[in-house]
Amino acid sequence: MIEGSGASIEFRGIGKRYGETVALADLDLTIQPGEFVSLLGPSGSGKTTTLNILAGLISADSGSIMIGDTDVTYLSPDRRGIAMVFQNYALYPHMTIAENLAFPLQARGRNLSRLAIKAKVQDVADTLGIGHLLARYPKEISGGQQQRVALGRAMVRDPKVFLLDEPLSNLDARLRLKMRRDLKALHQRLRSTIVYVTHDQSEAMSLSDRIAIYQGGRLQQCGTPADIYRRPANAFVANFMGEREMNNLPGTVVQTGGGVVFKAEGLDLTLPSTLSGWARFHDRAVTLGIRPQGVQIGQRADATQCEAVLRLVEHAGTEQFFYAQAGGVELSGAAAPDTPLAIGDRVSLTLLSRELYLFDTASGAALVQGGDLAA
Amino acid sequence: MAVLRSAPLRHLLRGLVSAVIVVAALFPIFWGLMTSLKPARDIVTFPPSLLPATVTLEHYATIFKAGALGFLLNSLLVSAGTVALCIGLGALAAYGLARFEFPGKRAVLVAIIAVMSIPVASLLIPTYTLIAEIGLVNTHVGLILVYSAYQLPIVIWILAAYYQSLPIELEWSAMMDGYSRFQALWKVVLPLSRPGLIAAGLFVVVFAWNDFVVAVTLLSSEDTRTLPIGIYNFLGFYGREWGPLLAASMVSTIPLLVIFVVLQRYFMAGMTNGSVKG
Ligand SMILES: Nc1ncnc2c1ncn2[C@@H]1O[C@H](COP(=O)(O)OP(=O)(O)O)[C@@H](O)[C@H]1O
Ligand SMILES: [Mg+2]
Numbered sequence A: 001m002i003e004g005s006g007a008s009i010e011f012r013g014i015g016k017r018y019g020e021t022v023a024l025a026d027l028d029l030t031i032q033p034g035e036f037v038s039l040l041g042p043s044g045s046g047k048t049t050t051l052n053i054l055a056g057l058i059s060a061d062s063g064s065i066m067i068g069d070t071d072v073t074y075l076s077p078d079r080r081g082i083a084m085v086f087q088n089y090a091l092y093p094h095m096t097i098a099e100n101l102a103f104p105l106q107a108r109g110r111n112l113s114r115l116a117i118k119a120k121v122q123d124v125a126d127t128l129g130i131g132h133l134l135a136r137y138p139k140e141i142s143g144g145q146q147q148r149v150a151l152g153r154a155m156v157r158d159p160k161v162f163l164l165d166e167p168l169s170n171l172d173a174r175l176r177l178k179m180r181r182d183l184k185a186l187h188q189r190l191r192s193t194i195v196y197v198t199h200d201q202s203e204a205m206s207l208s209d210r211i212a213i214y215q216g217g218r219l220q221q222c223g224t225p226a227d228i229y230r231r232p233a234n235a236f237v238a239n240f241m242g243e244r245e246m247n248n249l250p251g252t253v254v255q256t257g258g259g260v261v262f263k264a265e266g267l268d269l270t271l272p273s274t275l276s277g278w279a280r281f282h283d284r285a286v287t288l289g290i291r292p293q294g295v296q297i298g299q300r301a302d303a304t305q306c307e308a309v310l311r312l313v314e315h316a317g318t319e320q321f322f323y324a325q326a327g328g329v330e331l332s333g334a335a336a337p338d339t340p341l342a343i344g345d346r347v348s349l350t351l352l353s354r355e356l357y358l359f360d361t362a363s364g365a366a367l368v369q370g371g372d373l374a375a
Numbered sequence B: 001m002a003v004l005r006s007a008p009l010r011h012l013l014r015g016l017v018s019a020v021i022v023v024a025a026l027f028p029i030f031w032g033l034m035t036s037l038k039p040a041r042d043i044v045t046f047p048p049s050l051l052p053a054t055v056t057l058e059h060y061a062t063i064f065k066a067g068a069l070g071f072l073l074n075s076l077l078v079s080a081g082t083v084a085l086c087i088g089l090g091a092l093a094a095y096g097l098a099r100f101e102f103p104g105k106r107a108v109l110v111a112i113i114a115v116m117s118i119p120v121a122s123l124l125i126p127t128y129t130l131i132a133e134i135g136l137v138n139t140h141v142g143l144i145l146v147y148s149a150y151q152l153p154i155v156i157w158i159l160a161a162y163y164q165s166l167p168i169e170l171e172w173s174a175m176m177d178g179y180s181r182f183q184a185l186w187k188v189v190l191p192l193s194r195p196g197l198i199a200a201g202l203f204v205v206v207f208a209w210n211d212f213v214v215a216v217t218l219l220s221s222e223d224t225r226t227l228p229i230g231i232y233n234f235l236g237f238y239g240r241e242w243g244p245l246l247a248a249s250m251v252s253t254i255p256l257l258v259i260f261v262v263l264q265r266y267f268m269a270g271m272t273n274g275s276v277k278g
Helices: A047-055 A097-106 A114-128 A143-155 A173-190 A201-207 A225-230 A235-240 A273-281 B007-036 B058-065 B068-099 B105-116 B120-133 B140-164 B168-176 B181-192 B194-210 B213-218 B227-238 B242-277
Strands: A009-018 A021-031 A036-040 A062-067 A082-085 A161-165 A193-198 A210-215 A218-223 A247-256 A259-264 A267-270 A286-290 A295-297 A304-315 A320-326 A329-335 A346-351 A356-360 A366-369
Touching: A009 A047, A021 A047, A021 A062, A021 A218, A036 A047, A036 A201, A047 A082, A047 A161, A047 A193, A082 A143, A082 B168, A097 A114, A097 A143, A114 A143, A143 A161, A143 A173, A173 A201, A193 A201, A201 A225, A210 A225, A210 A235, A218 A225, A218 A235, A235 A286, A235 A356, A247 A273, A247 A329, A259 A273, A267 A304, A273 A356, A295 A329, A304 A329, A320 A346, B007 B242, B058 B068, B058 B242, B068 B105, B068 B140, B068 B181, B068 B194, B068 B227, B068 B242, B105 B140, B120 B140, B120 B213, B140 B194, B140 B213, B168 B181, B181 B194, B194 B242, B213 B227, B227 B242
Parallel strands: A036 A193, A036 A210, A082 A161, A161 A193
Antiparallel strands: A009 A021, A009 A062, A210 A218, A247 A259, A247 A286, A259 A267, A286 A356, A295 A346, A304 A320, A304 A346, A320 A329, A356 A366
């Protein structure tokens, strides 16, 4: 068994199929000791499959897995030194909370005294604020408390790797934010390696050292939250990250006498000279992407401009979001909360250069990320 | 029907129907019990009285003197042995079917259903020959083996359905917590399957306790006889002496009744839980 605080994890060419369904395709991913990595993606994208294979609960069709320096590909779950919190918590219904927490410590080979187990259980329960629940049964406590017990049962034997499968998805919104903070604090203290599955991009952004983003059983990109947000590898990643949907404008890049122009449906956007490098993409169908935060009201020198009519305005506390018709396309943008906006107003819009993305329409691959040509 | 829509009336009607069913089912047993407690001369009086004027245990004394205790112990031994063997093997077999994928799994499941639908009587000659071949005729072990062979399919079926209704993450959790698959079965799956185990056990016990045909075929000597054969022999021995006959019937009926009353809530849970999802 491998012990210690935080081990590295390496997936090498891991694949898994269920009949015709490719649950996981050729996954290569390395996770550093003590790192907090989120597996992010829509439902059915292969996140749980990745965790279950890492845990040894299901076997991969191909590839190998290293934990630390050990090849664990054929090791049974109990010998991998991993703890896991399942989406449904999987608390043992026939045991009290205390018995649930003690269960991992009573496994053969751990040889802990009754007293040591009791002390450890109390310690973990106090850390998580569930000390007063020890005598109850799982069905007698709330969802948030069950979640803590599940976490406690994973923590109690100081595993070197934690796997968490959508641990917060059954909690209400407020509690979710609180647990997010607690999890982060816990990781700071324990420094174990954490692999965290979620379909909530804001959860992944706020918790993770790095995010691995999945679609259709394929790892799309792995990087820091800032990296993924600012330098998405493709249109899927760019659209998945961020609270609101990106504006996506299919069109072409054309070199004219007056400079480089992006032609969308019924809308010609003349690009500033700083973006003249885009001319090289003239030969293919492309999609211009820009998040609402990059579409602003007013004119600015040396940026992309267009005229539009306001169609809809939404207040969202610290910001207003608006939808405006520009030629044949609808653009969503953001404005300060005190900007006077009325439906039907004609406005000038500025598309900030550092918020512009360009994707190859056919492959989805990013050509321009945050205004810069992709490497 | 307008009357049925009023709740008190509907309750009343339901209560009445239930009462009729209960009386119809329990009356023979009750009458048998009462009669077994009457002195011999009171049994045949006309008109018959329901309750005994004087209570006596003389008929019970008679049958116990005639060896009923031995039959009772034999029945207990054979039933307990059959339940233990069926649950022990069935719990493991059902787990394999519920949780593992293997070639031929469908065929095994179909075979189990098919075997369940074969009437016991048609298997009597071949099983007798088989048991005779291995020298277990007229032994309790032989009888236990045959009973288990007959009852294992239903036990496996009930338990496999029950296991499948449990979230697999519970076993996975135990395995990640440092337990082997077998330990996970023992410490997590089996405790949670108690209703299923009890339902399956009751099926087996009812069969083993009540069986006459198989026992009379396999057992030949007085000292190995189980209760049903013992009672059958009383029939010839006591002729029309209803007292001892009914006392013997009570001795064979009441233990099962008590078991059912004590365990009935598990039995219901086991049957519904297993069957709905299976
Ligand atoms: N036991 C299974 N049998 C058949 N298909 C499965 C099984 N488990 C997962 N899948 C399929 O594999 C794909 C990935 O599933 P999963 O890893 O659970 O996705 P996620 O956790 O990202 O929602 C899905 O298409 C799912 O339907
Ligand atoms: Mg999942």
